[in-house]
Structure formats: C-alpha cells, structure tokens
Amino acid sequence: xxxxxxxxxxxxxxxxxxxxxxxxxxxxxxxxxxxxxxxxxxxxxxxxxxxxxxxxxxxxxxxxxxxxxxxxxxxxxxxxxxxxxxxxxxxxxxxxxxxxxxxxxxxxxxxxxxxxxxxxxxxxxxxxxxxxxxxxxxxxxxxxxxxxxxxxxxxxxxxxxxxxxxxxxxxxxxxxxxxxxxxxxxxxxxxxxxxxxxxxxxxxxxxxxxxxxxxx
Amino acid sequence: xxxxxxxxxxxxxxxxxxxxxxxxxxxxxxxxxxxxxxxxxxxxxxxxxxxxxxxxxxxxxxxxxxxxxxxxxxxxxxxxxxxxxxxxxxxxxxxxxxxxxxxxxxxxxxxxxxxxxxxxxxxxxxxxxxxxxxxxxxxxxxxxxxxxxxxxxxxxxxxxxxxxxxxxxxxxxxxxxxxxxxxxxxxxxxxxxxxxxxxxxxxxxxxxxxxxxxxxxxxxxxxxxxxxxxxxxxxxxxxxxxxxxxxxxxxxxxxxxxxxxxxxxxxxxxxxxxxxxxxxxxxxxxxxxxxxxxxxxxxxxxxxxx
Numbered sequence: 001x002x003x004x005x006x007x008x009x010x011x012x013x014x015x016x017x018x019x020x021x022x023x024x025x026x027x028x029x030x031x032x033x034x035x036x037x038x039x040x041x042x043x044x045x046x047x048x049x050x051x052x053x054x055x056x057x058x059x060x061x062x063x064x065x066x067x068x069x070x071x072x073x074x075x076x077x078x079x080x081x082x083x084x085x086x087x088x089x090x091x092x093x094x095x096x097x098x099x100x101x102x103x104x105x106x107x108x109x110x111x112x113x114x115x116x117x118x119x120x121x122x123x124x125x126x127x128x129x130x131x132x133x134x135x136x137x138x139x140x141x142x143x144x145x146x147x148x149x150x151x152x153x154x155x156x157x158x159x160x161x162x163x164x165x166x167x168x169x170x171x172x173x174x175x176x177x178x179x180x181x182x183x184x185x186x187x188x189x190x191x192x193x194x195x196x197x198x199x200x201x202x203x204x205x206x207x208x209x210x211x212x213x214x215x216x
Numbered sequence: 217x218x219x220x221x222x223x224x225x226x227x228x229x230x231x232x233x234x235x236x237x238x239x240x241x242x243x244x245x246x247x248x249x250x251x252x253x254x255x256x257x258x259x260x261x262x263x264x265x266x267x268x269x270x271x272x273x274x275x276x277x278x279x280x281x282x283x284x285x286x287x288x289x290x291x292x293x294x295x296x297x298x299x300x301x302x303x304x305x306x307x308x309x310x311x312x313x314x315x316x317x318x319x320x321x322x323x324x325x326x327x328x329x330x331x332x333x334x335x336x337x338x339x340x341x342x343x344x345x346x347x348x349x350x351x352x353x354x355x356x357x358x359x360x361x362x363x364x365x366x367x368x369x370x371x372x373x374x375x376x377x378x379x380x381x382x383x384x385x386x387x388x389x390x391x392x393x394x395x396x397x398x399x400x401x402x403x404x405x406x407x408x409x410x411x412x413x414x415x416x417x418x419x420x421x422x423x424x425x426x427x428x429x430x431x432x433x434x435x436x437x438x439x440x441x442x443x444x445x446x447x448x449x450x451x452x453x454x455x456x457x458x459x460x461x462x463x464x465x466x467x468x469x470x471x472x473x474x475x476x477x478x479x480x481x482x483x484x485x486x487x488x489x490x491x492x493x494x495x496x497x498x499x500x501x502x503x504x505x506x507x508x509x510x511x512x513x514x515x516x517x518x519x520x521x522x
Binding site: 006007014070073074079080211 | 273276278279280294297298299300301302305306308310311312313314316317321324325326327328329330371
C-alpha cells in the first residue's frame, strides 16, 4: 500500500485554506499589539487556536455534499485518507505557527511596539520569541481532539464527539497553563500524559474512520 | 419479489443476500437478493426513493447493511471499501469532486489512488471535446457525468456501479456511454450495475433487469426471458379475473382496468398457452417500460389494499 499521495494532500489541503488564513493572520496580527511581553499563555491566541482547530477539523470531516463519497470511492485506503487528513491539519497548524514566528523573528512586533512607544522593546524581544512554541504545543494537543471529535460525530452518536471535545478541551487548557508556568517533574509528567492522549486519539480516530458511513 | 429469478451467469462478482438497510427506523431496502456476474450488465429500475441508490451505496461499501450481506468477489463490501475498494468503480448520482479541480487534475488524483489509464481517460474526454484544463464546476451537468464515467472506466474495474450515469447527457452521448458500458463488460469480463429511469436505454444495454420498489426487489430476470415470457392480455372486464394455475404455470405481474377492458401482464414459460385466457382479447409482447409501469403500479395497489 502506497502511503504518501501528494495529490490527495493537495486536494484536502484546499479545504483548509480559509481556516489556515484565520489561524496564521489571527496569531500574527495579535502579536503586534499587546504591550506586555508575550508568554504564550494569553487568552486570545488560545481562542484563535481553538477556532482554527475546530474549523480545520470540521472542514476535513465535512466535505461538501457529494464530495466525501467521491473521494472515498477513488481507491484510496481509508487509513491513508485519515492520515492525510491528520497531515493536512498539521500543515495548517504549522503554517499558523510559521507566520506568528516570522512576525517575531523578523522584528515586526518589535518595530510595532517601538512605534507605539513601548520602552520595553527591543529589550524583551528575544525573551518572547519562543511564545509560538507554546502555541504549537497547544495545537499538538488540540488537533487530535478536533479530528477525533469530528470523526466520532460521523458515527451513531454525533454528540459523543462534542462531549469529548468539551471534556478534553478545558483539561488541555489547564494542563497547558501548568506546563508553561512551572518547572519540575509535573510538567514533564503532563507532557508524557499529553503525548499518550494525542497518540491514543489519533489511533482511535483511525479505527473509527475505517467504519465511518459516508453519506451522500 | 415475484419470483422472476435471473439465471445467473458463470461467476458472480457482486452478490447481495437478504440485504437490508434502515434509516432512522425506516426501511430503505428490505431483503434484497441480487447478483451481477462477469460480463453481465444489470439494469436497476425503480421509482424515485425505491432504494436503488441505497443499494449502490451498500454495494460500494459506503454504508453498513442493517442486515444481510453484500460482497464483491467474496469479500464484504464494507471491508473492501475501507481497503480502497480496488477493482470497483462507482459513479454516484451526486458524488462529485470539488469544483475547482480540472479534468486533468481529476486524472492525476485518480492515478494517485491506483491503476489508471490516462490514455483511456484522455480519449474519453476528447470524445466530447472536453478541455482538460477547465475547472470541474464549469462543465455542464452532462459533461460532468461523462468525465466521472471516464474516470471510472479508466481504472479498469471488475465491477462498475453507476447511479444514473446518463443523467444530463444528450441522446448521442447517452448512446455512446451505454455502448461503451456494454463493450466494457464484454471485453473485460466485468460486471456492470446501472440504475436509470429510461427503459429504452436498458433495452439497448442490459442483460438483466431488476426492478426495486419501496425497498423490495420485485423483478429480477434476464431481459431476453422477459421478452420471451411476459405478455400483456387485454380482455373484457366482464370475463373476470385471471386465476393463476389455470392450465398453465402463470404469474400475474400486473393488472389495470381501463374502462370496459382489463389489462393483464402475465409471465409464463409457455406464452402460446395464454390464448385460452385471452377470451377473445388481444395478446401481445410487452415493452419494458409498460412492464415497469404495470408492476410498480400493481404492487402499489396491492400494498395500499393490504
């Protein structure tokens, strides 16, 4: 079984153009304005990431009417389709992180803050340049939740996916804050636990996706 | 089901046994037994909402049966679909790609998924002078169907499932399509299952006809058998009903009263024996469309009466 199909990646990728723009532009624009140094734990970027993840997951799970049966009858193994969905979602997240990183690393935020008369800049610019990495961790934790929730919603209990997202979302938020704000063994343990949850969700998503009913 | 069973050719590629599917407690397909053998074109007829599309979705493995089985070369359709469904091509009534993709891009996508002949697909599109670079959304309805049929044929499948493939095609393109399907089944020993509402098309292409109504398979017979064994008798109403078993093995497929005459659609292996039932009326062979209308209306009346 051939596993990588650039055409499939590109086909699915077109579905995520708008959510990717939302994530990338949202994070990049946000970075220009706060006067306090970025910690990676601000509320607004987290909300942008949640919206981005939800939109991407929805766009990949709910292809337009007729498009899903078309794609699922081309001859691709359904596991291949699932992992391409995961890859496209990951690329969308990486695009948002890349855009936000460029704003910091190219000095656009520093220039904006100096322009607004913020005396902290350029002194703190280097310290906050890793904020997008915290957002990347949030993407890594939330994307599998979104992808799993929507493939689960395709099954008999559509609300099952919603409850799962609601249950895991705040837990992730809490753990993420803890991870970003403390040192010692707890963040590491949480990182390992988070990694396990991510792998488990992707694996379970693949299993569910194999039995999904493709409506028309 | 009336009991008109297809004779079954050498090797069944598609086989549905007691196939059932419910949607929210409503039965869309109920106990359907149908097969398609290599080299055979099976036409699936039925009113709107009869269950034809549901049957094709089940056969392609897109949905789970509520009961019974449907298999392709002995493998459950659902299992085969999740593995990619190699060897099975389907054109759904509303299964279309994203509008932005070009005809050429569709070829690339299909080629990426598995065996695919660009030469066959290219020639197919050239027959209607379709630009390979035009976005799919810019094609007319018939042209879209033509492209999707070309994609399916170019994968050289063993089983072709087509839901109203000629929808939107002009008569000449429709003829070309059905000729291509017929030739494909013959040349590749493939099975073709095609749904349509146009009985004239069926008579050009099909080996076997299956009629589905309200989720039930009510006719499944070879077209030649239907032509040979089914007759319409027109006789005065006062002659009373025709009773099966009156001297010859007989099956009543339909009945309609028109003024002072009764129209009966009957099947028997010995049409000559029907002359005793005509009672001075007229006996004539039946066109498929008349048969279709008669059996669906007859069944509807029977169900309403019960």
